[in-house]
Amino acid sequence: MFTKYFSLALLIFFSLALNAQQVTTVVTNSGIDDALVIDATGQLFGVRYQGSAISRWVPFEASTTVFSDGFNTPNGMAFGNDGTLYMADNEGNKIYKIDTEGNATIFVDDFNNPSGLIFELDSDTLIATSYTGNRIAKIAPNGEWFPWSTGDQLNGPVGLCYDDEGRLYTGNFNNRKIIRLGDNGEQTLIGQAPGNSNQWLGFIAYAKGYIYGTLFTQHEIYRMDLDGNGTIILGSTAGTVDGDASTAKFNGPNGIVATPSQDTLFVSDYNTRALRMITGLEDGTTSASTALAASLHWSLSPNPATDTSTLRFELQKSSSVSIQVFDQQGQLLLQVLDRQNLLAGPHQVHIPMAKLPKGSYTIQLSVDGGRPVSRGLVKQ
Secondary structure: OOOHHHHHHHHHHHHHHOOOOEEEEEEOOOOOOOOEEEOOOOOEEEEOOOOOOEEEEOOOOOOOEEEEOOOOOEEEEEEOOOOOEEEEEOOOOEEEEEOOOOOEEEEEEOOOOEEEEEEOOOOOOEEEEEOOOOEEEEEOOOOOEEEEEEOOOOOOEEEEEEOOOOOEEEEEOOOOEEEEEOOOOOEEEEEEOOOOOOOOEEEEEEEOOEEEEEEHHHOEEEEEEOOOOEEEEEEOOOOOEOEOOOOOEOOOEEEEEEOOOOOOEEEEEOOOOOEEEEEOOOOOOOHHHHHHHHHHOOEEEOOOEOOEEEEEEEEOOOEEEEEEEEOOOOOEEEEEEEEEEEOOEEEEEEEEOOOOOOEEEEEEEEEOOOOOEEEEEEEO
16 A cells, blocks of 8 residues: 555656656665665665665655664565564675664574565565575574575575466576476576676566566666566666666666556666666557567477477568577577578477587577567476
8 A cells, every 4th residue: 555645656657658668767866776675655665785774765755764774785675564674684694674663683693695585475484585505495483494495496596576376486696597486496497588697687576467677787677478488678788867668778777676556666776876667567668579479479399398399489470580599697509590581470490409408598589680589498
């Protein structure tokens, strides 16, 4: 339930955006460079990883105020049902609980590099990612914890979010993979954002059928549907420029959170500590990429594969098509098609996997030189 100020301001911005994705800087020097979370009243809380404080922002005031201070490297956050804020102190190896007055006490001590936090649905059990431990733990209300999901696909897990069906996802900072987690911690690769081994995925958030992620070193916002079709929707080179998809720029986007209405995203710029807002998520100006993924009717099977997987898609018109295979470090391994002209209609392209080692790969498909759509493929 937002405050009346939050609702009024959003209404104004929605009217201006006219259902087109629009980026607006709401606080220029917020003191926030990392994780974001919104409380039950619509107030936004953010941390400064290269600092020691948690700041609070009341929409749409001109500045933030320090809510709690004295931490090592504050990182992911989550609110409990009673309004208590929980915060992962990454290099401090602790998880804190912070009351409504900003008073902090240690909730879990000696937890290896906690990064992201989220509460189990309809429960007081806290879920925490361990960045260097490559694991996800569940933590009881008394602070006792146990490893719940470990190894396999996890490589620097940080962000956590739920979809509308209550399914849990995590994002790997190191290799930009987005993974769905089952009831018993089993891991299913959904997809992987584009990039190389020196390019990272910050946090993730869910809104209206998509998982959004911050591509920290690429200064871009990535969007993936729940079938693994993904594309860059905002950003290019480093900058702090407001506007639509044709002009907007970010500078180390890192924290990201969706409002409960799922109409708006807030993003923290790590390099400038600017707090940014993205509106018009339903009918964005870059929806052409999403429309492309839908119009292609594309599928990849079998997946997992052993020797060959077949990529099936449909072109609405004669087009130049490129298909590439990348490893989890973002290195190009196979150029299956290179700007090959194909006629309108259905197509099948075989992806040769026999000579590749077992592991996870990303298949990228681009049409007429546009931004690619991507999907994860596992080699058994």
